[in-house]
Amino acid sequence: MIFYKDYKVGDDCKAISPEDERWYPGVVAEVLAEDKFRVKWDDPDGGPETADLHWESMKRQRVKRDYKEGDEVLAKFPEDGMMYEAVVLKGNDDGTFQVKWDDPDGGPEDSPVSPKDMKIPPIPFDKLEVGQKYTGTVRSVRDFGAFVDIGAESDGLLHISSISTDRIDDIYSELEEDQQVEVWISGLRDDGKFGVTMIEGRRGGGGGGGGRILTDASLFEDKIDEWFDGEVVNIAPFGAFVAVTLDSGEQGQGLVHVSQIADSFVENINDFVEVGKQVRVKLVRADTETNKLSFTMKDGAGGSPREEREPVDLTPFEGMDPSTWITGTVAKCASFGAFVDVKAPDSDATASGLVHITQIKDGFVESVEDELEVGQEVQVRVISVDSGMGKMSLSMKPEDAE
Numbered sequence: 001m002i003f004y005k006d007y008k009v010g011d012d013c014k015a016i017s018p019e020d021e022r023w024y025p026g027v028v029a030e031v032l033a034e035d036k037f038r039v040k041w042d043d044p045d046g047g048p049e050t051a052d053l054h055w056e057s058m059k060r061q062r063v064k065r066d067y068k069e070g071d072e073v074l075a076k077f078p079e080d081g082m083m084y085e086a087v088v089l090k091g092n093d094d095g096t097f098q099v100k101w102d103d104p105d106g107g108p109e110d111s112p113v114s115p116k117d118m119k120i121p122p123i124p125f126d127k128l129e130v131g132q133k134y135t136g137t138v139r140s141v142r143d144f145g146a147f148v149d150i151g152a153e154s155d156g157l158l159h160i161s162s163i164s165t166d167r168i169d170d171i172y173s174e175l176e177e178d179q180q181v182e183v184w185i186s187g188l189r190d191d192g193k194f195g196v197t198m199i200e201g202r203r204g205g206g207g208g209g210g211g212r213i214l215t216d217a218s219l220f221e222d223k224i225d226e227w228f229d230g231e232v233v234n235i236a237p238f239g240a241f242v243a244v245t246l247d248s249g250e251q252g253q254g255l256v257h258v259s260q261i262a263d264s265f266v267e268n269i270n271d272f273v274e275v276g277k278q279v280r281v282k283l284v285r286a287d288t289e290t291n292k293l294s295f296t297m298k299d300g301a302g303g304s305p306r307e308e309r310e311p312v313d314l315t316p317f318e319g320m321d322p323s324t325w326i327t328g329t330v331a332k333c334a335s336f337g338a339f340v341d342v343k344a345p346d347s348d349a350t351a352s353g354l355v356h357i358t359q360i361k362d363g364f365v366e367s368v369e370d371e372l373e374v375g376q377e378v379q380v381r382v383i384s385v386d387s388g389m390g391k392m393s394l395s396m397k398p399e400d401a402e
Helices: 217-223
Strands: 014-017 023-031 036-041 050-054 057-062 073-076 085-091 097-101 111-112 133-142 145-149 158-159 182-186 194-197 227-236 240-243 251-257 278-287 294-298 326-334 337-342 350-356 376-388 391-395
Touching: 014 050, 073 145, 158 182, 194 240, 217 251, 217 278, 217 294, 251 278, 350 376
Parallel strands: 158 194, 251 294, 350 391
Antiparallel strands: 014 023, 014 057, 023 036, 036 050, 073 085, 085 097, 097 111, 133 145, 133 182, 145 158, 182 194, 227 240, 227 278, 240 251, 278 294, 326 337, 326 376, 337 350, 376 391
């Protein structure tokens, strides 16, 4: 998670309220010192109107404030808090915009709406074309690349190899969250995902999805159990998409599910494959109704991890009382939870366990990174251990809250 120290008065932000330690929208009202700022909450809801906060408790927010008359927008309807289609009528003196609702349905025909509660409708996927240029915002950075918001229905994958023509060893020295970047569409996929590149003229390849491959599964019906040389064109948490070519020249793209990548347990798919890697896959299914192919890499030449890992001994954690709290350190955040490094009581044994997003705290958690960050010290309980699979589940919630 990237934070900023250079806030100025008037900057939009999200910040942690000292009252309940949750994130709320606000605006920087005063610069107090090099590292501290006074935040004025958008909606204090009966609590303090301001809070004095360290920059580590704040995140920058980009808010569009230059809407014009006639702009089509999605806006939050004041009466129910839901987003609806609307048209901007004018800007108001208080900084809000008067919008006319597409279907008032008995309610007011127009309402004042804060720019924080408005946005331009997302670009439909079918309007995207390879080669189009956009100014995007980096939403998140991973070891293999970054996800960039260009205003489409989903974020585009910017693979590390598509950031520069030079080799990049440390992506975190090149990109950070909320950074604005110029990108080009590099590839479109049938499932609605797309790749982007910062290298003008680059197509396919490291863009995370290559060019769109329209698969005709019927061409592969008689190829079940055959092995192919393929290229990884995209990676998802649940598996890798691999493109293969028949002797006749026709191409197809299919999924190697995470369970089919290696004989051993795959905790992190990026330890085994990367976009652009050549792999050996065997076709296990060709679904002509959905035009989807399924592959396996098991027993092939492409399933070895980039580095061998010693098996983790979880036996010191077996049988631990689930009411016992131990101190851990957040090692990695993912969309589904956080991996936390812990040390077994009365032992030098250490291991990493998963705190699923549902086990972070009571109530709904929208984003793991809103609650936790790498390096943060947390208190956790061991709720299950599977030594055979090398997996341990942890919880940050009180035992009586499960």
